[in-house]
Amino acid sequence: MLAVLGSMKGENSREERRSKEEKRSREERRLIEERRLIEEKRLIEERRLIEERRLIEERRLIEERRLMEEKRLIEERRLIEENRLMEEKYFMESLLSVEKAKCKEFERLIPGFIARKLDFPTLSGFYEHWEACDECKEELSIQYLVREGMQRLEEGSAFDLQSELDQRLEEARRKINSHSAFLYLGMTMEIMVSCLLVWVFVWILL
Numbered sequence: 582m583l584a585v586l587g588s589m590k591g592e593n594s595r596e597e598r599r600s601k602e603e604k605r606s607r608e609e610r611r612l613i614e615e616r617r618l619i620e621e622k623r624l625i626e627e628r629r630l631i632e633e634r635r636l637i638e639e640r641r642l643i644e645e646r647r648l649m650e651e652k653r654l655i656e657e658r659r660l661i662e663e664n665r666l667m668e669e670k671y672f673m674e675s676l677l678s679v680e681k682a683k684c685k686e687f688e689r690l691i692p693g694f695i696a697r698k699l700d701f702p703t704l705s706g707f708y709e710h711w712e713a714c715d716e717c718k719e720e721l722s723i724q725y726l727v728r729e730g731m732q733r734l735e736e737g738s739a740f741d742l743q744s745e746l747d748q749r750l751e752e753a754r755r756k757i758n759s760h761s762a763f764l765y766l767g768m769t770m771e772i773m774v775s776c777l778l779v780w781v782f783v784w785i786l787l
Protein backbone atom coordinates (compact mmCIF):
# COMPACT_ATOMS: atom_id res chain seq x y z
CA MET A 582 0.00 0.00 0.00
CA LEU A 583 2.70 2.31 1.02
CA ALA A 584 4.68 1.34 -1.99
CA VAL A 585 1.69 2.14 -4.20
CA LEU A 586 1.21 5.43 -2.46
CA GLY A 587 4.90 6.11 -2.79
CA SER A 588 4.90 5.40 -6.46
CA MET A 589 1.79 7.52 -6.94
CA LYS A 590 3.42 10.34 -5.10
CA GLY A 591 6.48 9.92 -7.27
CA GLU A 592 4.31 9.97 -10.35
CA ASN A 593 2.55 13.10 -9.15
CA SER A 594 5.75 14.95 -8.49
CA ARG A 595 7.10 13.96 -11.93
CA GLU A 596 3.92 15.19 -13.51
CA GLU A 597 4.20 18.40 -11.60
CA ARG A 598 7.81 18.90 -12.62
CA ARG A 599 6.95 18.23 -16.20
CA SER A 600 4.10 20.71 -16.25
CA LYS A 601 6.28 23.25 -14.47
CA GLU A 602 8.98 22.75 -17.01
CA GLU A 603 6.51 23.12 -19.81
CA LYS A 604 5.21 26.28 -18.29
CA ARG A 605 8.71 27.59 -17.94
CA SER A 606 9.61 26.81 -21.48
CA ARG A 607 6.36 28.42 -22.72
CA GLU A 608 7.18 31.45 -20.69
CA GLU A 609 10.67 31.45 -22.12
CA ARG A 610 9.36 31.24 -25.71
CA ARG A 611 6.93 34.03 -25.00
CA LEU A 612 9.75 36.17 -23.68
CA ILE A 613 11.93 35.37 -26.67
CA GLU A 614 9.07 36.22 -29.03
CA GLU A 615 8.41 39.41 -27.14
CA ARG A 616 12.05 40.41 -27.35
CA ARG A 617 12.06 39.57 -31.02
CA LEU A 618 9.04 41.79 -31.59
CA ILE A 619 10.59 44.61 -29.62
CA GLU A 620 13.80 44.28 -31.58
CA GLU A 621 11.85 44.24 -34.84
CA LYS A 622 9.97 47.37 -33.88
CA ARG A 623 13.21 49.01 -32.90
CA LEU A 624 14.75 48.15 -36.27
CA ILE A 625 11.73 49.45 -38.15
CA GLU A 626 11.84 52.68 -36.16
CA GLU A 627 15.56 52.99 -36.78
CA ARG A 628 15.09 52.48 -40.50
CA ARG A 629 12.30 55.03 -40.51
CA LEU A 630 14.56 57.55 -38.78
CA ILE A 631 17.39 56.89 -41.20
CA GLU A 632 15.02 57.34 -44.14
CA GLU A 633 13.66 60.51 -42.61
CA ARG A 634 17.15 61.93 -42.13
CA ARG A 635 18.04 60.94 -45.67
CA LEU A 636 14.99 62.80 -47.01
CA ILE A 637 15.76 65.87 -44.93
CA GLU A 638 19.35 65.83 -46.16
CA GLU A 639 18.19 65.37 -49.73
CA ARG A 640 15.80 68.30 -49.47
CA ARG A 641 18.52 70.41 -47.90
CA LEU A 642 20.87 69.61 -50.78
CA ILE A 643 18.20 70.41 -53.36
CA GLU A 644 17.47 73.70 -51.65
CA GLU A 645 21.17 74.48 -51.41
CA ARG A 646 21.65 73.78 -55.11
CA ARG A 647 18.61 75.92 -55.96
CA LEU A 648 20.00 78.81 -53.93
CA MET A 649 23.42 78.47 -55.54
CA GLU A 650 21.86 78.41 -59.00
CA GLU A 651 19.79 81.47 -58.13
CA LYS A 652 22.86 83.30 -56.88
CA ARG A 653 24.76 82.31 -60.03
CA LEU A 654 21.94 83.65 -62.22
CA ILE A 655 21.76 86.92 -60.31
CA GLU A 656 25.53 87.31 -60.61
CA GLU A 657 25.38 86.50 -64.31
CA ARG A 658 22.63 89.07 -64.90
CA ARG A 659 24.59 91.64 -62.92
CA LEU A 660 27.68 91.03 -65.05
CA ILE A 661 25.70 91.24 -68.28
CA GLU A 662 24.10 94.49 -67.15
CA GLU A 663 27.48 95.85 -66.08
CA ASN A 664 28.99 94.96 -69.45
CA ARG A 665 26.08 96.55 -71.26
CA LEU A 666 26.47 99.77 -69.27
CA MET A 667 30.22 99.82 -69.90
CA GLU A 668 29.72 99.28 -73.60
CA GLU A 669 27.05 101.97 -73.71
CA LYS A 670 29.30 104.38 -71.88
CA TYR A 671 32.22 103.56 -74.14
CA PHE A 672 30.03 103.96 -77.22
CA MET A 673 28.68 107.32 -76.04
CA GLU A 674 32.18 108.50 -75.23
CA SER A 675 33.53 107.49 -78.62
CA LEU A 676 30.51 109.07 -80.30
CA LEU A 677 31.11 112.24 -78.35
CA SER A 678 34.80 112.29 -79.23
CA VAL A 679 33.98 111.72 -82.91
CA GLU A 680 31.49 114.61 -82.75
CA LYS A 681 34.06 116.79 -80.99
CA ALA A 682 36.63 115.96 -83.67
CA LYS A 683 34.09 116.87 -86.36
CA CYS A 684 33.37 120.20 -84.64
CA LYS A 685 37.09 120.96 -84.41
CA GLU A 686 37.53 120.16 -88.10
CA PHE A 687 34.54 122.39 -88.93
CA GLU A 688 36.02 125.25 -86.98
CA ARG A 689 39.35 124.80 -88.76
CA LEU A 690 37.57 125.02 -92.15
CA ILE A 691 35.57 128.19 -91.43
CA PRO A 692 38.19 130.62 -92.86
CA GLY A 693 38.42 128.51 -96.03
CA PHE A 694 34.65 128.56 -96.36
CA ILE A 695 34.47 132.31 -95.94
CA ALA A 696 37.23 132.73 -98.54
CA ARG A 697 35.42 130.27 -100.90
CA LYS A 698 38.51 128.10 -100.94
CA LEU A 699 37.05 124.71 -99.98
CA ASP A 700 37.13 121.98 -102.61
CA PHE A 701 33.98 120.04 -103.31
CA PRO A 702 34.32 117.05 -100.92
CA THR A 703 35.45 119.33 -98.08
CA LEU A 704 32.61 121.76 -98.74
CA SER A 705 30.15 118.90 -98.83
CA GLY A 706 31.34 117.59 -95.44
CA PHE A 707 31.42 121.11 -94.06
CA TYR A 708 27.82 121.78 -95.13
CA GLU A 709 26.63 118.42 -93.84
CA HIS A 710 28.05 119.14 -90.39
CA TRP A 711 26.66 122.68 -90.46
CA GLU A 712 23.17 121.22 -91.04
CA ALA A 713 23.51 118.75 -88.15
CA CYS A 714 25.31 120.74 -85.44
CA ASP A 715 23.72 123.73 -83.73
CA GLU A 716 26.92 124.70 -81.94
CA CYS A 717 28.83 124.92 -85.18
CA LYS A 718 26.01 126.87 -86.83
CA GLU A 719 26.43 129.44 -84.10
CA GLU A 720 30.21 129.33 -84.40
CA LEU A 721 30.07 129.99 -88.13
CA SER A 722 27.69 132.95 -87.65
CA ILE A 723 29.95 134.46 -85.02
CA GLN A 724 33.13 134.01 -87.05
CA TYR A 725 31.46 135.32 -90.20
CA LEU A 726 30.18 138.40 -88.35
CA VAL A 727 33.57 139.06 -86.81
CA ARG A 728 35.72 138.49 -89.92
CA GLU A 729 33.48 140.09 -92.53
CA GLY A 730 32.21 142.72 -90.11
CA MET A 731 35.76 144.03 -89.51
CA GLN A 732 36.39 144.14 -93.25
CA ARG A 733 33.15 146.04 -93.97
CA LEU A 734 33.74 148.48 -91.16
CA GLU A 735 37.09 149.30 -92.71
CA GLU A 736 35.46 149.71 -96.10
CA GLY A 737 32.68 151.80 -94.54
CA SER A 738 29.92 150.13 -96.59
CA ALA A 739 26.46 149.15 -95.37
CA PHE A 740 25.88 145.47 -94.70
CA ASP A 741 23.54 142.75 -93.50
CA LEU A 742 25.93 139.99 -92.63
CA GLN A 743 23.40 137.42 -91.47
CA SER A 744 21.55 137.41 -94.79
CA GLU A 745 24.88 137.41 -96.59
CA LEU A 746 25.90 134.31 -94.69
CA ASP A 747 22.54 132.72 -95.50
CA GLN A 748 23.19 133.44 -99.16
CA ARG A 749 26.66 131.92 -98.94
CA LEU A 750 25.23 128.77 -97.40
CA GLU A 751 22.52 128.60 -100.04
CA GLU A 752 25.24 128.96 -102.66
CA ALA A 753 27.15 126.06 -101.07
CA ARG A 754 24.02 123.94 -101.03
CA ARG A 755 23.37 124.57 -104.73
CA LYS A 756 26.97 123.80 -105.56
CA ILE A 757 26.76 120.50 -103.69
CA ASN A 758 23.46 119.61 -105.33
CA SER A 759 24.66 120.40 -108.85
CA HIS A 760 27.89 118.56 -108.20
CA SER A 761 25.94 115.51 -107.00
CA ALA A 762 23.69 115.74 -110.07
CA PHE A 763 26.77 115.99 -112.25
CA LEU A 764 28.31 112.98 -110.55
CA TYR A 765 25.06 111.07 -110.99
CA LEU A 766 24.90 112.05 -114.65
CA GLY A 767 28.52 111.01 -115.14
CA MET A 768 27.82 107.66 -113.51
CA THR A 769 24.75 107.12 -115.68
CA MET A 770 26.72 108.00 -118.82
CA GLU A 771 29.47 105.61 -117.79
CA ILE A 772 26.99 102.79 -117.30
CA MET A 773 25.35 103.55 -120.66
CA VAL A 774 28.67 103.58 -122.45
CA SER A 775 29.66 100.30 -120.81
CA CYS A 776 26.38 98.73 -121.89
CA LEU A 777 26.87 100.01 -125.41
CA LEU A 778 30.39 98.59 -125.54
CA VAL A 779 29.20 95.21 -124.31
CA TRP A 780 26.42 95.29 -126.89
CA VAL A 781 28.85 96.15 -129.71
CA PHE A 782 31.22 93.44 -128.52
CA VAL A 783 28.46 90.84 -128.46
CA TRP A 784 27.22 92.06 -131.89
CA ILE A 785 30.71 91.65 -133.37
CA LEU A 786 31.10 88.17 -131.91
CA LEU A 787 27.77 86.98 -133.23
Ligand SMILES: [Zn+2]
Binds near residue numbers: 715716
Ligand atom coordinates in the same frame (compact mmCIF):
# COMPACT_ATOMS: atom_id res chain seq x y z
ZN1 LIG B 1 29.82 120.77 -84.58
